[in-house]
Each structure stands twice: as structure tokens, then as C-alpha cells.
Amino acid sequence: MKIKQITHIKEKQPLKFYDIVNVLPFHNFVSLCNNNKKHIKNNTLIVQHNCAFMDEVDFTKGGIKGGDVLNAQNGIMQAYTTIKERINSRFIKNGVQYGRLFLVSSKKSEHDFIEAYVRKMQSEGQSDKMLIVDEPQWVIKPEGTFSKETFPVAVGNRSLKSRVLNPDITEEERKALIKQGYEILDVPVNLKQSFIIDVNTALMNLAGRSVVGATSFFNFDMFSKCYIKDYHNPFTTDIITMGIKDDLQIADFFEIKDVPEAVRAMPQFIHIDASLTGDKTGISSVGVSGLKETVQYNGANEIVTQEMTYKHIFSVDIQAPQGAEISFEKTRQFIYYLKASGFNIKAVSLDGFQSADTKQMLLAQGYDASVISLDKTPQGYLALRSAMNDERIGLIQIDLLETELIQLQRDVQTGKIDHPVDGCFTGDTLIRLANGTCKQIIDLVGQTNLRTIGYNIEKDDIKPVIIKKVFLTKYVNTLIQITLFNSNSPIRCTLNHKFLLSSGVYKEASELTTDDVLMGALHPVKIHYIEILKYSDPIPVFDMEVPETHNFLLECGVFVHNSKDMSDSLAGALWNATLHKQSLIDGLELLESALGVNDTVDPQKEFINDLQNSLASSAMTAAQSKMNELMTGFNNADIISW
Numbered sequence: 001m002k003i004k005q006i007t008h009i010k011e012k013q014p015l016k017f018y019d020i021v022n023v024l025p026f027h028n029f030v031s032l033c034n035n036n037k038k039h040i041k042n043n044t045l046i047v048q049h050n051c052a053f054m055d056e057v058d059f060t061k062g063g064i065k066g067g068d069v070l071n072a073q074n075g076i077m078q079a080y081t082t083i084k085e086r087i088n089s090r091f092i093k094n095g096v097q098y099g100r101l102f103l104v105s106s107k108k109s110e111h112d113f114i115e116a117y118v119r120k121m122q123s124e125g126q127s128d129k130m131l132i133v134d135e136p137q138w139v140i141k142p143e144g145t146f147s148k149e150t151f152p153v154a155v156g157n158r159s160l161k162s163r164v165l166n167p168d169i170t171e172e173e174r175k176a177l178i179k180q181g182y183e184i185l186d187v188p189v190n191l192k193q194s195f196i197i198d199v200n201t202a203l204m205n206l207a208g209r210s211v212v213g214a215t216s217f218f219n220f221d222m223f224s225k226c227y228i229k230d231y232h233n234p235f236t237t238d239i240i241t242m243g244i245k246d247d248l249q250i251a252d253f254f255e256i257k258d259v260p261e262a263v264r265a266m267p268q269f270i271h272i273d274a275s276l277t278g279d280k281t282g283i284s285s286v287g288v289s290g291l292k293e294t295v296q297y298n299g300a301n302e303i304v305t306q307e308m309t310y311k312h313i314f315s316v317d318i319q320a321p322q323g324a325e326i327s328f329e330k331t332r333q334f335i336y337y338l339k340a341s342g343f344n345i346k347a348v349s350l351d352g353f354q355s356a357d358t359k360q361m362l363l364a365q366g367y368d369a370s371v372i373s374l375d376k377t378p379q380g381y382l383a384l385r386s387a388m389n390d391e392r393i394g395l396i397q398i399d400l401l402e403t404e405l406i407q408l409q410r411d412v413q414t415g416k417i418d419h420p421v422d423g424c425f426t427g428d429t430l431i432r433l434a435n436g437t438c439k440q441i442i443d444l445v446g447q448t449n450l451r452t453i454g455y456n457i458e459k460d461d462i463k464p465v466i467i468k469k470v471f472l473t474k475y476v477n478t479l480i481q482i483t484l485f486n487s488n489s490p491i492r493c494t495l496n497h498k499f500l501l502s503s504g505v506y507k508e509a510s511e512l513t514t515d516d517v518l519m520g521a522l523h524p525v526k527i528h529y530i531e532i533l534k535y536s537d538p539i540p541v542f543d544m545e546v547p548e549t550h551n552f553l554l555e556c557g558v559f560v561h562n563s564k565d566m567s568d569s570l571a572g573a574l575w576n577a578t579l580h581k582q583s584l585i586d587g588l589e590l591l592e593s594a595l596g597v598n599d600t601v602d603p604q605k606e607f608i609n610d611l612q613n614s615l616a617s618s619a620m621t622a623a624q625s626k627m628n629e630l631m632t633g634f635n636n637a638d639i640i641s642w
Contacts, residue, residue, distance in 0.1 A: 052083055052101045080117075122537060136207045138188045146188035153195055155183040155209055161220065162199050164192070185209075217381065217417055218405040222388050226395040228312075234258040235316045238400045238566075239280065243324030250283075250318065250334035256341055259313065263287060264342045267589050268313060269580065271349045271372065271572030272331060274358070281326050282569030283334070285313040285343075286393075288577050291590050294390050307386075308581055308590065310393040310574055315401055315566050325505075328358050336365070346584075349576040351375070351568065372576055374417075374568045375550075380575035381408065381417045387574065404567035424473055424543035426492040430555030431544070432521075434464035438555040441542045444470040453521065454549030455559045457504050462521060467552070468545040475538035480509045483529040484518070487556035492533065494541055498561035500551055506561050518558040525558050 084101060105114050121130055138146045152165040154177050165177075165184075174184055185207060187195060195202040203209040234255045242248040266287030273282035291306045320326045339345050347368035350358055355371055362369035374380050387393040408417055427442030434451035444450060447470065454465035476494055483490040495510035500519040507516065518525045546552050551559045584590050 052087060054080060054083060054101065054103050125537070134208055136185070136187075138191070138206075146190050149189045150186040151189055151192055151195075153185045153187050153199065153203075153207075155185055155203060155207075157181055161224075162203060164195050164199060217408045218385060218388070220402070220406065222385070223395055223402075223405060224397075226388055226391060226393050227397045228394045231394075231396060232258070233316070233396045233398055234314050237316075238398055239317045239319055241319050241321055242327070242330065243320045244327040244329075245324060246321075248330075249337075250316070250330055251337045253316070254314075254334075259343075261342065263311065263313060265344050266311060266313075267344055267346045267577075267580075267584055269347050269349070269573050269577040270335060270338075270345060271351075271569045271576055272355075272358070273351050273374070273566075273568040273572065274328065274331070274355060275326060280317040280319045280566075281331065282315070282317050282566045283331065284315040284566065284569035284573045285338075285345075286570070286573040286577050287311040287313050288584060288590065289394075292390070292392050294392075307390065307392060308578065308584075310387055310577065312393065312395045312570065315396065315398055315570055317400065317566050332358060332361060335362070335367070347576055347580055349572055351572065370576070372572050374572055378417045380568075380571035383578050384571045384574050393574070398566070401566050401570065408567065424494060424497055424541050425560075426479065427540060427542055429491065429493070429542075430489070432553045432555050432557075441470060441544065444544065445472065445542065446470075452544075452546065453553035454546055454551055455500065455519065455521075455553075456549055457500075463549075465546050465548045465552070470542065470544040473541055473543050475540050477535050477538055479533045479535070479539065479541075481531050481533050482509065482512065482527060484556055484558065485526045485528045486520075489556065490529075491554065491556065491558075493560075495532075500559040500561060520557045521553055521559070522557060525556075 080103070087101060103114055103117065118130070118132060121127065133140065151167050152169055152174070154163050154165055156162040178184060187207065191202065191206055194206060236253045236255060240248075240250065240253050242250075266289060268285050268287040270283065270285045275281050287310065288308050289311050290309045292309050293304050294307045295302050295304055318326055318331070335345065335348060345367070347370065348362055349370050349372040351371070351373050359369045359371065372380065384393075388395075425441055427440060429441045430438045431441050431444065432438050432453055434453060444467070450467040450470075451464045452467050453462060455462050478495065479492050480495050481490045481492050482499075493509055495508070497509050498506040499509060499512060499516075501507055502517045502519050502524040504519070512527060512530060514527050514530065516527055518527065544552060551561050553559055581590075
């Protein structure tokens, strides 16, 4: 059967259109062309293909279970590509595709597949081939579906909790909320119950609003309930900039008077997430304040255990000035300073980065020092989240720490907890593979059983390593282009991507200069030219995960890194404390009787108790001093006699 004519018709009034979906097993159906109901035999029968609908995977549930969002996105993209290619192979006429493919999803988070797909189409100049409908249900559905009576909802952000507002809210109160950072939605009253039951789910499914932290390992509600309102970080700044050549010390930024004596006397544990350049060094201290009974489950059996309660004492990040390095010696001097100032430091832990010297020096000074790598085990973050859920920790409110915690995600395959990869290379970047060939990174997406060349910094060993996955990370408008002396093909990557220097440390691309020398597979490589590139349309960038060495070799012969500093130090300190639980109990440094299962650790009450204990301690010290003064001149026999 041939098509005789195609006519475009414009109607004055909108017409209703219908379709038949899920026609199994062939996904098509027969229709009558002439529409002659009396003489069906005279009708022409044609086979029509119904439209394709693709619904999105629920990343919210995946995030709560620890799902890997990037793996899910790649799986959806592969399914979408298969469907689109099949439609194109069957229903294209004279280069025109008459079929329709609908991608449908409620919004969930900034990691939505549809959000990434729209950016991709826009970057390829195909905006005219898409119809994007991004509105709340009460805007999209026909008039009369919902009541015209509305109630207000305040849509929050990273630090502001979304909530249903009082219907009688005044205009002044609305403006005040907007000034705080809220967006106010007027929602039909038909949907009020859904918003009251779960405002975040309703915002995603009914209002088309993504919720920050919906796929995160932590969320704001989880840790905000643990905040100590009247206790702030004793550091004057969250990030200290200092290097090996200046005269600054970490203690210069530490207000020791703000830490009550009772807090200093707590058994406490410090973790150092070290770096030299590029990354920041994170330092945190966590004190142990007692025990609390919690319910654990072994199958269907309930087991009541005594778990430790904690107090967050301080956190800080240290970054090196441009072109300088962070001083490990200054970090050690700060620990010595705390010990001399009465801080009851039980143990110090370090991550694996260049920690051998610091560990040995601390051991030589009598400290319990060990290596705890948050990159190798999720136990620190699991323990931290458990303490938050059980309300067994009092936290300091630090904006930087909030941001890091909310961005953390867990890979269900490896169990690793880390920030989502932030950027990397353009698709045409050539990767050197272990078989001697080079391929563009975009061509490696979705492939398996691949190996590249990695460099083990600690062992100074170049070796073939397994590529776990290659994936699209995001779309960016700004890149940095680095031209090397030994290559005519420049490297284009995001500004924060890290390059391995010949000294064995990493440096972000934005901090590189022509004086830097990069680690090469055969010999050191010098940088010839660096420039910043700006694009009007977003450019897709890609990265790959190499679990063993966390770096890989480019075709041009240099090694690059696939990349949490304060959050790592906090989780490390808490995990270090957890590992010392038995020794603290044996040393009678924890309460013998634990709080009950239904009791909560009130961070505010705990802080007030610490202040009272500090005052009592100060009074006792003053009394002891006075007693010593009175006893001057008396020997022990005189005192006993008296």
C-alpha cells in the first residue's frame, strides 16, 4: 500500500486525540482508513504503530538503598538509545521521523536522567526537536481537575526544610520567607493530604520540583536535629590558608577559650585527612560522652546493645596558598598544642596519603596513631549516619560540612561512599589502554573488560589496571585546555580535574602553571601552554573509575586522577573512637549505666551540662589551689596528725 497524499490540517478549535498503548506482543494495531462503519469490507486496513513511552527509574529509592546513580543513568541511556534506533529503522520516511517517543518522569534530584538528556540535546543544537513540558500537575491537567482553592507550600533548598504553611499566612510573612531563600507554591487543596504526609515526595511527583539531597547518603533532616545551638566551631574560619613558607600556625585560628574544660577532658579522637596540594587537609575531633542502649536486629530477633554517644568538638580544612604546599609539621604541632592545653586526646588517625612519617613521629611522642582510610572502607560514614539516626551525637553547624555531607553518595556495587564525580574530560580525549591502543573516552562508555595503565604512587610502580566503568558525568560551559611540549593534541578538561606531578602529588588543572612538570609514563612532561575555554552551549564531559590506583594514563603520556575533606575527617574521627570502645570501657572512661532505648541525647542539654561541669571543675581547681596555699610549710606527718 502506498501513501497518496499527506496534508497538514489546522483546526480553529482543539481536537481530542487518542492512542492505544501496550498492544502486546507486537506493539501495533489495525485501523480502518475510510471510516465506513456500514460497509467495513470497503475500508482500507492499515497497521499503525503506537507511540513509545519510557518512564524514568526512581533515583530516590535507589539513593536510599545506596544505589549508584551514575550506573542507573547509563543503563537508562542505553535503553533509550535502543528504543530510538529501533523506531528510526522502521518508521522514518524521506528523512522525517513521524513517530513520537515520550520520556516521562517526576522530578527527583539534580541527577535526573531527563535533566541530563535535555542538556545533551541542547548542547547538540537539537532544541527544536524537543517539546519540554515542565510544570506542576495542576497546570498541565485540564481546567476543572483541581479546585481553585489553594494552600501555600514553602519549597526549601539545601539548608531550608520544605514545609506546608498556614493557609492564613500574610503577604509580609510570604516576603520574609522568600527573602530567606524559600520559593512559595500555591497548591490546590485537593493535594493537601499528599503534601502533609510527605512534602518532599509530593514536591517531586506532583509539583515537578527536584529535592536536593534526595539521592544522598545523608540529608539535612538527618543531621540538623543533632545540632548544638549554642556551641560553635572554635575555629575562626572553616578553611585556613597556610603553607610551609609562612609563619602561621593552626593554633592562631583556634579560640581555645570557647571549648569548655569538661569538653577538653572528654576522651577524644582526632582524624587527619591529609593532602599536600590541590586537595584540602581536613582535621576533626570527636569526643565520647557516654553510652546509650540501641536496638539492633539479627534477622527477626531484637538485640539491645550499648552504643557510644559522641560530641563533635571541632572541624577545619587547611589549604595551601597558590603554588605552595601544606605543612604536615604544622598539623603535628597543633596536636601537641591541644595535648598541652588539656585536651584528652586518646588516639590520632590518618588517611593513607603520605601518613607514614606523621604516624611514626606521633608514635614516638607517645600517641596512639593509626591509619584509617575512608576511601577503602565505608565503616566511618556508616557509623556516623547510625549515630545521627539514633541521635547519639551532638554536632557543630558548619556550612562547608553540610555541603560535603549532602553531596555524598554510596555505590551499591563497591560500597564506597564519595562525592559524585565532578567533571573531567571531553569525549575526544584519548585514553591509553593496556593492550597498547588508544581510544576516545566517549567510545569506552558502556564497554567492559577494559584495562588502562595506572601508577601506584606509594610503590612507584606503573602497571595495567582494570577500568571499572566509563561514564558521562555532566555538562559544562567552561573548560581548561593544556598543551604539552611532547604532544600536538591539547588536553581539554574541567578546571578542577587533578594531574599527577613528577613529585608524586596531585594538582588541580586550574592551579597548574607552565613551571609545573607532570608525571609521565616514560619521562617527566613539561607544560607548554594553558588557556581557559568558554562555550555558549554546554559541553558533555566524561570520566572513568580505576579502583586500584585512582589514576589513568592519557595518550599524551601523563597520569590524571579521577576524583571530601572535612566530612572525611569527621567520619574518620568518629570511627576511630568506635574502634576504641572496649578500651574506654575497660578504662572506666564511659558511663557504666547507659541511657535507655527510648531516651535521646539532647545536644543542647549536654552542652549546658558541660558548661556546669566546667564551672564546677574551675571551682574545684580554685579550692585545691587555696588548700595547697594553706598547707604550705606542713609535711605529710603534720597533715595526718592535724
